[in-house]
Amino acid sequence: MNLDDTIVAVSSPPGAAWRGIVRLSGADSIPIADGPFRVDGCHGGGLAAIEGNCHVQGMLAVGGGVLPSSAYLFRAPHSYTRQDIVEIHVLGSPGVLGLIVEACLARGARRAEPGEFTARAYLAGAFDLSQVHAIAGMIAARSDHQLQAAERLLHGALGRIAREAREELGELLSLVEGALDFADEPIEFITLGELRERLTALRKTLASSAAAGLRAERWGRLPHVLLSGKPNVGKSSLLNRLTGLDRAICASVAGTTRDVLSAPMTVGETECLLLDVAGVDEGASGLARAAQAAARRAADETDAVVYVIDATVGRGEDRPWEDRFGDRPVIVAVNKCDLVSSSRRHEMIATFSASGDVAVCPTSAVTGTGCDAIKEEIHKALHGRSVDVHESAIAMMAEHREALEEAAEAVRNAEAVAADGDEHLDNGELVAAELRAAARAVGTLVGEEATEDILGRIFSRFCVGK
Numbered sequence: 001m002n003l004d005d006t007i008v009a010v011s012s013p014p015g016a017a018w019r020g021i022v023r024l025s026g027a028d029s030i031p032i033a034d035g036p037f038r039v040d041g042c043h044g045g046g047l048a049a050i051e052g053n054c055h056v057q058g059m060l061a062v063g064g065g066v067l068p069s070s071a072y073l074f075r076a077p078h079s080y081t082r083q084d085i086v087e088i089h090v091l092g093s094p095g096v097l098g099l100i101v102e103a104c105l106a107r108g109a110r111r112a113e114p115g116e117f118t119a120r121a122y123l124a125g126a127f128d129l130s131q132v133h134a135i136a137g138m139i140a141a142r143s144d145h146q147l148q149a150a151e152r153l154l155h156g157a158l159g160r161i162a163r164e165a166r167e168e169l170g171e172l173l174s175l176v177e178g179a180l181d182f183a184d185e186p187i188e189f190i191t192l193g194e195l196r197e198r199l200t201a202l203r204k205t206l207a208s209s210a211a212a213g214l215r216a217e218r219w220g221r222l223p224h225v226l227l228s229g230k231p232n233v234g235k236s237s238l239l240n241r242l243t244g245l246d247r248a249i250c251a252s253v254a255g256t257t258r259d260v261l262s263a264p265m266t267v268g269e270t271e272c273l274l275l276d277v278a279g280v281d282e283g284a285s286g287l288a289r290a291a292q293a294a295a296r297r298a299a300d301e302t303d304a305v306v307y308v309i310d311a312t313v314g315r316g317e318d319r320p321w322e323d324r325f326g327d328r329p330v331i332v333a334v335n336k337c338d339l340v341s342s343s344r345r346h347e348m349i350a351t352f353s354a355s356g357d358v359a360v361c362p363t364s365a366v367t368g369t370g371c372d373a374i375k376e377e378i379h380k381a382l383h384g385r386s387v388d389v390h391e392s393a394i395a396m397m398a399e400h401r402e403a404l405e406e407a408a409e410a411v412r413n414a415e416a417v418a419a420d421g422d423e424h425l426d427n428g429e430l431v432a433a434e435l436r437a438a439a440r441a442v443g444t445l446v447g448e449e450a451t452e453d454i455l456g457r458i459f460s461r462f463c464v465g466k
């Protein structure tokens, strides 16, 4: 990414609108915009002659015509990217906006990469990395609470957690290392009891922060609903029925679904993606094992689960979804109900409903019975999730949670080492190594350990123009 280029992009949302925005950033933004844009009542100097940050009315010469428009000028370093920025605001016609971009390209600008404006702001030191994520979160937010969670991130909530954790880690590390360096001296740097207490408190803070993080990396995409269950229970058939698409290959041989299949589905006013993956078969090998891995990934990322049970098989005693989906909502579909007696159907439903923590629907993928009920439950599950959020929740990307969890794990290891020994710390080196690992993980939260690769991944999530 070359920061010396002047970049240009349409930065308003795609499609026609009352207003559209073309944005330029870089040293030549003003002379480049001075081509198509003519300032009203200005004879000569154009935008370049205007001092400071301002908003001016003018005309835009594009495609052989002239349109009224306005320009916002933000001079370095008082701009988002800390470079000269010009925003041209004009009628939001995709054709017109495209012509303005072309005119700027012809005058020496380069098309911006996704997220490049925000990347420039970050590289100029305007934000730390967690704030960059917050901006991505605010762009992707679909509800007030998501927006508020992203704002908390923008205002440094995660950075604060990270800095406090780093401080405590640094202090504990210096105490443990001090004890190691002066092992022969009669000085006590920290008692074993205090060390244990502080490690436990730190681990709890890190773990609860990870748990309070909203999964903001999902906001930009449709919610996922996973069809799960043993092979041959009717998952592919239900995918067909529920989505009305003939995507999945159904067969009476167990294990036909070899990859992740997905199809969009509308439940109420909510759109989601229904996924069908290979049935769970722990003893799988070769190709089937790859399908199992894809299934596990889909299970990790899903927002809700439809767990399909074959009504003709077994007695419905076990609850195989329990350990697998954590706190995600599960709907149990007792499928192939067309093949069993009504007493058998009621018996199965009663068994699964007993605990009251899952919704249970009798279904038949063949006759379509129960499909509307399943959709209603999916709607409730997705909707319920989005409103049931803690007030202090912070928007987090997957890597934020992973970093916090990794740090909590390292502190847990340090705790385990410190738990040995009666009065004195026997393995101070091991504790110090774990504390350093935790500090490294926490450091990634504020970008102190960010690599080119990490930065590339983060900014590629943005749209062009942001």
Ligand code: GDP
Binding pocket: 230, 231, 232, 233, 234, 235, 236, 237, 238, 249, 250, 251, 252, 253, 254, 255, 256, 257, 279, 335, 336, 337, 338, 339, 363, 364, 365, 366, 367
């Ligand atoms: P999957 O392995 O779980 O995806 O199961 P499939 O959808 O491939 O279905 C396995 C077999 O069960 C196929 O022969 C389907 O036609 C049949 N099947 C699926 N659902 C039902 C149902 O509700 N009623 C009946 N009678 N057969 C079904």
